[in-house]
Amino acid sequence: MSDAILQVRNVVKRFGGIIAVNNISFDVREGEILGLIGPNGAGKTTLFNCITGIYTPEEGKVYFMGEDITGLPPHKIALKGIARTWQKTRPFKKMTVLEAVTVGVLLRTSNVDKAMREAEEILKFIGFPEEKINALGKDITLMDHKMVDLARAIATKPKLLLLDEVAAGLRPHEMDRLAGILRKINSEKRITMIVVEHVMRFVMGLSERIVVMHEGQKIAEGRPEEIANNPKVIEAYLGTKPV
Ligand SMILES: Nc1ncnc2c1ncn2[C@@H]1O[C@H](COP(=O)(O)OP(=O)(O)OP(=O)(O)O)[C@@H](O)[C@H]1O
Ligand SMILES: [Mg+2]
CATH class of the missing domain: 1.10.8 (Helicase, Ruva Protein; domain 3)
Structure with a gap:
């Protein structure tokens, strides 16, 4: 995809016997808000850590604005224009x-x-x-x-901002306010975003596209309404403890 600001290609990250991120590939288009969802333990935070240099993936590549940034240390990746917030x-x-x-x-x-x-x-x-x-x-x-x-x-x-469960713990009206702030940052500061979130109303309303992870793998990608009706996605969420 030529207008991709970030390209994730076949990224794998293991912890001992666990494959936390299992052959994940997707693109983030310049200017979009991409939602990244999946049940607990799906590998979302680990994937963020692979993109921002906290972990070096064992396999695969991460390209930012066309440049291979795989394995660079976090401060170098930050200087290139990727910022994040932390789940905790x-x-x-x-x-x-x-x-x-x-x-x-x-x-x-x-x-x-x-x-x-x-x-x-x-x-x-x-x-x-x-x-x-x-x-x-x-x-x-x-x-x-x-x-x-x-x-x-x-x-x-930053040019790209990764948000890890930024809405967690907020009240509904605070979430609405936060969504408005994120939209404003996206449109007025032209910052592309990946939003990891469990609160469906929040992430579905905010994102143009959604990538769904389950047990390390990508199981779906599409517009929010497509994702909400995808049987694989519904099964992944019903098969685990409710979020
Ligand atoms: N530092 C680590 N050492 C060992 N295992 C880890 C480590 N970090 C994550 N894992 C494991 O990797 C898998 C993916 O975890 P991760 O935290 O990336 O999931 P997540 O999608 O962010 O989940 P949540 O929605 O609960 O935040 C889980 O099985 C987790 O236990
Ligand atoms: Mg997480």
Whole structure:
């Protein structure tokens, strides 16, 4: 596919006897929001770790903007323009919101004053409540922390953003707000996204296309409505504990 920003080709990652990612291939088109779903243990986070350099796949290749990035260390991949958020948020406690986002900006500039102004702009862009930007991490809500995670990720000016269960733990109205923020980042900052998510309403509403993993393998790929009616997908979800 010529307009692909990311190409994953036959990626395999094993842990001892477990094949966590088993011969996965797919493309991400420039500018799209791609959903990546699958039951617990399907291999979604491991695949993100293979794309971002945390793990080197045992087989297969990852191409970013046409360049083979397989096996590069995480900081080199980040510098090329791939950012991520983590499934387990690591909430900061003693820093303020503004300081936490400034740290993200400082990854690509050394001027602290400028970085702080830029951090302020990013927080404003995503609609973070202005009166809370000097609050300490320990005093803000889960939704606030999710927004800070996002702000830190986009502070590095990525071209591709990988989001690992960013909606987990949020209330329905907070999820709707988050979906709106992601759409705005996608359209106005032109950042392509892969969204890993268990909350179907969230991921189906947000994504143009969905890739489904089950036990390490890709079992389906298509538009959300195709995926929702795919018997293989339904079976994969019914065969495991409900999510
Ligand atoms: N560091 C590791 N060492 C050993 N096994 C691992 C490791 N990381 C993941 N696994 C195993 O690989 C498989 C895929 O796990 P992974 O975390 O990628 O799934 P997931 O799709 O992200 O699941 P979830 O939706 O629960 O987050 C699971 O069987 C898991 O136990
Ligand atoms: Mg995971």
